[in-house]
Amino acid sequence: MDGNVRVRFAPSPTGLLHIGGLRTALYNYLFAKGHDGTFVLRIEDTDQSRYVEGAEKDIKESLKWIGMEVDEGPENPGDVGPYRQSERKDIYKDYAEQLVEQGNAYYAFDTPEELDQMRERLKKSGNPAPKYDAITRMSMKNSLTLPEEEVERKLDEGEDYVIRLKVPRRETVRFEDEIRGFVSFESKGLDDQVLVKSDGMPTYHLANVVDDHLMKISHVIRGEEWLSSTPKHMLMYEYFGWEPPKVAHLPLIMSPSGGKLSKRKAESEGIPINTKDYIEQKYEPEALVNFLAYLGWSPGDDTEIHSMDELIDLFSLDRVSKGGAVFDYPKLTWYNEHYLREKPAEELFPRVNEIANEHGIDPDKEYMMEIIPLMKDRVSKVEEFITMGHFFFEDPEEYEEQALDKWSDDSAELLSDYVDKIEQLDTDEFEATTLKDKIKEVIEAHDVGFGPLMMPLRVAVSGMGHGPDLTPTLELIGKEATIRRINTAIEKLG
Template identity: 50%
Template structure:
């Protein structure tokens, strides 16, 4: 690419960052890094009525947890700052005035009541009210009023907005990296508000001005902004600015594949839709992928495949691999179905990649029962059971018997394992275990299996009740690994408890 690539992620601080927003940030990050470019964070807080305290910091924390930090933004490499639109509001008025002066925009003095009247009137006649060339001369604006009338309203301090003057009888030819060529008939476009009566710009004006001044080369954003593309193209033309390339990402769909993924879907089906937990002072709280025990690598790997594919069968990519493989031309137009089971599959994979020592520390931190246990012992336990786990939170259920003796024996398993001769067999096994001095896995295996073979006993008649004695259920890793880990004295103690219960 001839220009230095600069992309931006521009969320609004109106609450926690949805996982769809994280996907948008990720694709921007991957594209920037692929082309040795810059990933910019801009906070679009022009709508102060929806501003939520703490939301901006949440966005920053979420990007950092996902290992896709911004290169430039609030408080960081502020080459084109400020990066909060609320701190740039004085800047936008001059560009709105410039559009009015060039005839590409105009003052509109219509009250909400007047607009409601026209809207109701059109609906009663079977029409849809659109504020554009069809009716702008019938409404209260600087195109229908005389220059003197307009000036009088401005001098009197009447409320007004500035609207873009959408052209009549034109066909716009737009380009999108993902969606190809798009044709738009300007006759169906309304005259969007660019500057509001409260002195703040709308998203459309602020977005274009900031992208231009921050030298953004590629705008990679969600499909929901596709209807705004025509206006944004026209604004670039009206200012005489070179426009960036656009790429509109597909929607993330519900697990059913129908409709956009929402927080309600997560609540209903039991999975997070936010990267981090969110506990505002007022309003709904929400858990996050981090707190639910997901690894950031798993979340990122999963999100990368929501709408993109590498063109191969490979599914496991670290961040460096994603950067190398990523290509906007391989992003799909169709919506991507969110699969809660698939992200668990990714998490299970990354669980196996984690070191036992690291997982042991996390396990110990999460359970008070382990506070006094040697973390090296916990790491050995983790090594035996993590293959069966998806989350660190699964560890206790999979391994509690390594730390505390089972209080009872699974009823269903007991019916399967206990026979008339089980007590006699377990008494013999107890004697064998008591006489083993070299309490190692190989010795235990050799002695007990040798005895089974010598006496022509079914392995199930021995191993099932032995496992029940040690675990309390028919689950867990190799029986001899368990005996070695809990030690001779504890193994004998648990065997005795089983024999007494028979």
């Protein structure tokens, strides 16, 4: 199989790339690379009414950001292009005509009003889900019910028509899914799918089958929502006399509160839904790769941290779960923290510096290179080096509500004593170990624990009740600023 594996990621440019689409792309990519195969990007833009300007660019930028290189696509075509379906329109028409000639498809001239009337009529007679199928087609206006010369005349006069697939009435369509095993559908549950619309554009179903065949796609790996369309595709492969690709339908991504992770649900649960959101919120791409890989797949052991290269070696379709995978947002944060900690300060500095500039801060590199290691164990996202660490650059203007709970009646007295002690230190003595010794002296003199002094000291210096290791923080902020901030806090909070 290796080397002959060709997979495609085939998004529609109808909006920004959704996180579920990114996972589909990732599974295709991991599978292709693990078999020395080819990862194809195909833009399925046949539905021109839903086309969104900039969506294709967003898809390409998202794949690039996360580290998936496209082997063949609109930017770097191979020899089976074009790679946009809107540029392949003539190809589909010929194949649709072939099905009509073979008797596997037909011309239908029904107007939208006539289709609505048919549905209303069937609903009244007790059919809750009426469709254009083997039974209803015989009472409609199509090339199966109209005299041949009338069909010819309508075509010659340029009357609007669609081409529909002639689905057999009583047949079982059975195929093997690489994730679900054998799946079967009764053809009586399927409608006569429109293959070519009245504007001459193919529907997803026809374009998909023709393109997968012509592009020599060996494995179709896509979301579970396409499972019910697969029998129609299998019928077309049979009618064309083509070998179908292997198919694998990925489990749904579920919301933490249950049910499918829809856009609405994601918004209400504070989960970013588009890849662009993750780029803008400055997530580590490695964290998202690792998280998405485990969203419906596992290597079968307890390991959780893997680079893209390791995932390529480990990934296999037989370890993809059938059931839905819950989008565990805290887990993504955990991954993000891990990958941030792994990165050296030198690598993080340019990004942190850029964020600092956005916040109107122009940090000294040497100073920043000391802050980064100190903050690393405390931050979940790269911008928190600045948003959480802003006190390294300016005195706190206010104090966090929950931090003020740490301020008690004797806080001012303890802090005053601490100021007396550190004021006597020379600038070169103002370092973490000495500052810690001075804390011990004060708490021993007052016979209290570390908390009663450390907590208000942190609040005074940073305005927050949490943060990086305290005495190295004081050392970095320096003697003058530390004393000034403590005195301000005593004055403001008493």
